[in-house]
Amino acid sequence: xxxxxxxxxxxxxxxxxxxxxxxxxxxxxxxxxxxxxxxxxxxxxxxxxxxxxxxxxxxxxxxxxxxxxxxxxxxxxxxxxxxxxxxxxxxxxxxxxxxxxxxxxxxxxxxxxxxxxxxxxxxxxxxxxxxxxxxxxxxxxxxxxxxxxxxxxxxxxxxxxxxxxxxxxxxxxxxxxxxxxxxxxxxxxxxxxxxxxxxxxxxxxxxxxxxxxxx
Amino acid sequence: xxxxxxxxxxxxxxxxxxxxxxxxxxxxxxxxxxxxxxxxxxxxxxxxxxxxxxxxxxxxxxxxxxxxxxxxxxxxxxxxxxxxxxxxxxxxxxxxxxxxxxxxxxxxxxxxxxxxxxxxxxxxxxxxxxxxxxxxxxxxxxxxxxxxxxxxxxxxxxxxxxxxxxxxxxxxxxxxxxxxxxxxxxxxxxxxxxxxxxxxxxxxxxxxxxxxxxxxxxxxxxxxxxxxxxxxxxxxxxxxxxxxxxxxxxxxxxxxxxxxxxxxxxxxxxxxxxxxxxxxxxxxxxxxxxxxxxxxxxxxxxxxxxxxxxxxxxxxxxxxxxxxxxxxxxxxxxxxxxxxxxxxxxxxxxxxxxxxxxxxxxxxxxxxxxxxxxxxxxxxxxxxxxxxxxxxxxxxxxxxxxxxxxxxxxxxxxxxxxxxxxxxxxxxxxxxxxxxxxxxxxxxxxxxxxxxxxxxxxxxxxxxxxxxxxx
Numbered sequence: 001x002x003x004x005x006x007x008x009x010x011x012x013x014x015x016x017x018x019x020x021x022x023x024x025x026x027x028x029x030x031x032x033x034x035x036x037x038x039x040x041x042x043x044x045x046x047x048x049x050x051x052x053x054x055x056x057x058x059x060x061x062x063x064x065x066x067x068x069x070x071x072x073x074x075x076x077x078x079x080x081x082x083x084x085x086x087x088x089x090x091x092x093x094x095x096x097x098x099x100x101x102x103x104x105x106x107x108x109x110x111x112x113x114x115x116x117x118x119x120x121x122x123x124x125x126x127x128x129x130x131x132x133x134x135x136x137x138x139x140x141x142x143x144x145x146x147x148x149x150x151x152x153x154x155x156x157x158x159x160x161x162x163x164x165x166x167x168x169x170x171x172x173x174x175x176x177x178x179x180x181x182x183x184x185x186x187x188x189x190x191x192x193x194x195x196x197x198x199x200x201x202x203x204x205x206x207x208x209x210x211x212x213x214x215x
Numbered sequence: 216x217x218x219x220x221x222x223x224x225x226x227x228x229x230x231x232x233x234x235x236x237x238x239x240x241x242x243x244x245x246x247x248x249x250x251x252x253x254x255x256x257x258x259x260x261x262x263x264x265x266x267x268x269x270x271x272x273x274x275x276x277x278x279x280x281x282x283x284x285x286x287x288x289x290x291x292x293x294x295x296x297x298x299x300x301x302x303x304x305x306x307x308x309x310x311x312x313x314x315x316x317x318x319x320x321x322x323x324x325x326x327x328x329x330x331x332x333x334x335x336x337x338x339x340x341x342x343x344x345x346x347x348x349x350x351x352x353x354x355x356x357x358x359x360x361x362x363x364x365x366x367x368x369x370x371x372x373x374x375x376x377x378x379x380x381x382x383x384x385x386x387x388x389x390x391x392x393x394x395x396x397x398x399x400x401x402x403x404x405x406x407x408x409x410x411x412x413x414x415x416x417x418x419x420x421x422x423x424x425x426x427x428x429x430x431x432x433x434x435x436x437x438x439x440x441x442x443x444x445x446x447x448x449x450x451x452x453x454x455x456x457x458x459x460x461x462x463x464x465x466x467x468x469x470x471x472x473x474x475x476x477x478x479x480x481x482x483x484x485x486x487x488x489x490x491x492x493x494x495x496x497x498x499x500x501x502x503x504x505x506x507x508x509x510x511x512x513x514x515x516x517x518x519x520x521x522x523x524x525x526x527x528x529x530x531x532x533x534x535x536x537x538x539x540x541x542x543x544x545x546x547x548x549x550x551x552x553x554x555x556x557x558x559x560x561x562x563x564x565x566x567x568x569x570x571x572x573x574x575x576x577x578x579x580x581x582x583x584x585x586x587x588x589x590x591x592x593x594x595x596x597x598x599x600x601x602x603x604x605x606x607x608x609x610x611x612x613x614x615x616x617x618x619x620x621x622x623x624x625x626x627x628x629x630x631x632x633x634x635x636x637x638x639x640x641x642x643x644x645x646x647x648x649x650x651x652x653x654x655x656x657x658x659x660x661x662x663x664x665x666x667x668x669x670x671x672x673x674x675x676x677x678x679x680x681x682x683x684x685x686x
Contacts, residue, residue, distance in 0.1 A: 016540075017533050018412060018512050022652040027631045031280065031297040033254035033304050035365075051658040054297050083533060085413040088446065088512075089652060091348040092252065093364035114416055114448050115348055115362050122366035172380060173236035186263070189374040192232060192240060196268075196376055199231040199242055207340070209469035209477050210244050213271025214315045214336055 002124030003182030007105045007152045009078030012068050013142045019082055020089035021116060025098040028054050038094055039101030043069065069102075073146045081138055082109040086127075087116025096123040106152055108159065110135050121175045124182070126154060134167045154180055218487025220384045221451050222419040225359035225484075229342045231376055241379045243371045244341040247327040248275035248314065250305040251633070252346025256369035257308040267312055268375040274336050275309050275316040277302045278326045279633045283596050283623035289320050298634065325599020325625040328352040328566035332436065333601055335465025339454045339481040344371055349566045349649065351442040355435035356462070357454035357484035359419070362443065383417055383493040385447070386486070388424035391500040396683035398576070399434030400568060400647065400666035402426060402498075403441040404506035404516045410496055412514040415447030418494065421486060422452050426500030432461040433572035440567045441649050444513040453485035507553050507679055508651045508664040510541035515651070517553055519669070519681045525549035544653055545661050546641065554679050556663065559642035561586075561593035561620075561674040562656070563667050565630035568647035569598030571605050573667040578611040580671035580685060586619035587677030593620040594636060596628040620674065632657045645673040 029041045031054055044052040047069060049062040063070045069077070080099070086109040087095060096119045099107070106126040120127040130138070141161060142148045151160040154176060158166045178185055189196075204211050219227070231240040253275070260266070267273065280298040290306070293299040302319065309316035317323040323330060328349055331337035337353045343360035344350060346368040353360035363370075367377055387406055406422075407414075420442045427438065435452045442450025452458075459478055462468050469477045486492075504518035515538075517523070526538040526549065542549060547556065563569075563577050574597060586593050595615050597603040603625055606612055612622045629636040630648035638644050638660025647670050651662040665673065672682040 017537055020512075020650075020652045022631075022650070022655050026654055026658075027633050030251050030633065031295070031301050033258075033301055035255045035258075045654045045658065085416070085446070088412060089348065089650060091346055091350075091362035091364055093255075093346075093366060096364075111413060111416065113413070113446060115364060115443075119364035119366065122364060172238065174234065174238035174378060177236070184263075185378060186265070186370050186373050189240065189370065189376055189378065192376075193374075195232050195240070196242070196374065200375075203228075203242070207477070207480060209338070209473040210341065212467070212469065212473075213269070214274045214467060215271055 001122065001182050001184060004105065004124055004126050004154055004179045006154065007078065008149060009105060010074065010076055010147065010149045011079045011081050011142050012074040012077035013081045013139055014068055015083065015139060017083040018085045018088055021087060021092050021095040022089055024087070024095040025092065026052060028052065030092055030094050035097055036101055038098035042098040042102040043067070078103050078105045079150055079152070080104050080107045081135070081142060082107060084109065084111045086112050088113040091115045093119045093122070096120045096125050100125055108135065108138065121179060124179065126152065126179065128152070128159060128169045130159065130167050130169060217491045218489040220486040220490040220492060221357060221421055221453055221484060222359065222382070222384055225340065225342065226381055228340070229359070238378050238380055240376050241342065242376055243344050244272065245336060245343045246273045246368070246371050247331055247343070247345035247350070248273055248368070249279055249327050249347065250277045250301045251279045252365050253308065253368055254301065254304045255365045256372060257312070259369040260372055265373045267314070267372045270313050272375060273314045273372070274331065275305060275314050276324050276327055276330055277305050277319055279627045279631065281319060281626040282634055283626050283628050283636060286320055286624050294635065322600040322604065325602065326566045326569060326627055328440065329569060329598030329602065332356065332432070333465070333599055335462060335468035338462060338468065339458055339484050344377070348443045349440050351448065351450040352436050352440040352566060354439040354442065354450040355432060355452050356458055357452065357481065359449055361448035382419045382449070385415060385418035385420050385494040385496070386492040387420060387422050387496045387498070389422070389426035389498045389500045390424045391426060392429065393426050393500040393503055394683065396668060396686045397503055397505060398666040398668060399430050399437040401503055401506045403438045404508065404513070404664060405498060405503045407441065407445045407513045408506070408516040409498060410445055412444060412512050413446040415442060415445040418447050419449045419451060420445065420447035422450060427452060428455065431572055432457060433570040436570065437567055441513070444649055454481045505666065505669050505682055507669065509545065509547060509553065510538070511544055511651055511653050513649070513651060513664060515541055519553055519679060521553055523547050523549055523551050523553065554681070556643060557589065557678050558645050558673055559591050560638060560644040561590060561670050562629040562644055562646040562648065563670050564594065564596030564598070564628050565648035566598065566627070567649045568667050569596060569602065571602050573647065574602065574606045574611050577667040577671040578614045580668055580682065581618040581620065581675060582614050584618055584675045586674045589677045590674055593674040594623060594629060595620050596623045597625050599625050629656055631655060645670040645679065
């Protein structure tokens, strides 16, 4: 996994609550058996005026000019600013894959849906929860200034605005450790193989039916 | 010391190790796999040269992409070449790693969340995951069950564990008795309307109270299925006689001495009387009416006798904007009656409402009647091959067909329209599924979530009606 230590990037604002995973990457693109290539279809139904077809070239599709990512001032954005309950809906990891493939490294919102939040950390994307009022300030500043960018420091757990104002955020120590070092957490879990085997042996004594298995 | 909640007990019994940084390693008893969220996980295993930790803890079936029309040609009959590859890839991966799969033409094939319980692969006291957010369904059995992303599908395949942080405990108690014509679906939609689509975020949501205890296992699965639409990854219902009666004698249920031991152990799968919840919400079952969603989030829901809301009455600017946007997408006028919403299509199915009880309820409503001429299509999609067989044994298929509904093969179908079953742009659908998000059932499609009884009645009337008046 890609490590995340610090990041300085242009911010794209999505001023809307409850952005769901069907909006982030519509279902027809979930038919792919790969992890990459979802970027051109990120926010497909909002971004284009026609219906997206898997595998089709997106370069000549009619664009929804009002959509934030189609506005020239947000070209190259790598930080997404959003409202409450971002990423609600399905467990599709295609959502963070699409954000990553498009070039986003972080999403800032007042709250996230649990499964999406967790999936981000597995893909080197940092989801940052800030207070409602802080998110309001970032939206205001962002709308006011073209080229608005933010500095994110995961080690220090702070987001810094162009004027030097800082907002701190919480992050789970284990997730922080994995993200800072780009660690594969399967490898980390397998270091505890003996503990897993010991648990299984003990559990098999008290609840043998759990080990009958699907055969 | 305060007692434990059901969630606390399930957590404690699956704790492999507690790390110093606050994270925990939790053992997973069962993983269900389907074609959409597993290919990249298997690929990850292959690239790392890893093998599944416990092959027989997994059960697979294709469901999201499968056609619901004639299956005689098997995988070759899947018209969409990309869908075909995905279904074939599941078969190939399960064959390669030795995982039991109910393939496309197996009678036991169906929606993962229908077949797990049906086969006894879902048992009380288990931890169950699947790369699908509606895995919360299995919590109806007093199991800790939740959706995971593909990286965690791979993690469970490789280690039989997940790194987790404990959630908080919420109790939603529905007291009293619901009226005739009010179903589990109406109960859970009313709950989501009450606590909101993010109300359960960060919580394991236990459903309790007389109205929940009175539900069949099918009804409890419907309620837990939609816990995720209230933001909670996991829904839970305590184990009781109804649970044990359902589980008994299923193919993978414990047998003989093990059965006796299991039933004794399951007796503890309830929250202690003195357990403390971080949050408690109470609803009066008698007040719940048949529900219809009018917007583009499951929390945008109203009773059948209510009106479409008016954004000018909302003071919160973000919510006001949300209502305005939803009404524009849905093509609805503020203050119009829910019963005036005209429908183009009807979908009875999905992991929320495709079990035998749902089929029976819908059939009872349409029996001897005809689908309204204005309805372009009314689909009935059973949740599994076994549900389909049972329904046919009871003659329900004939009732549907005579009334003008289509009787299909099992799969996720129009719930998310990954196969050929989808809405056209601007079409309104009465759907027994779980999400009314923009474009969910097809590009520009408009979804109204309802119970199977309400969907069936809407198919006959051509618009929403209060199904209580038909019973």
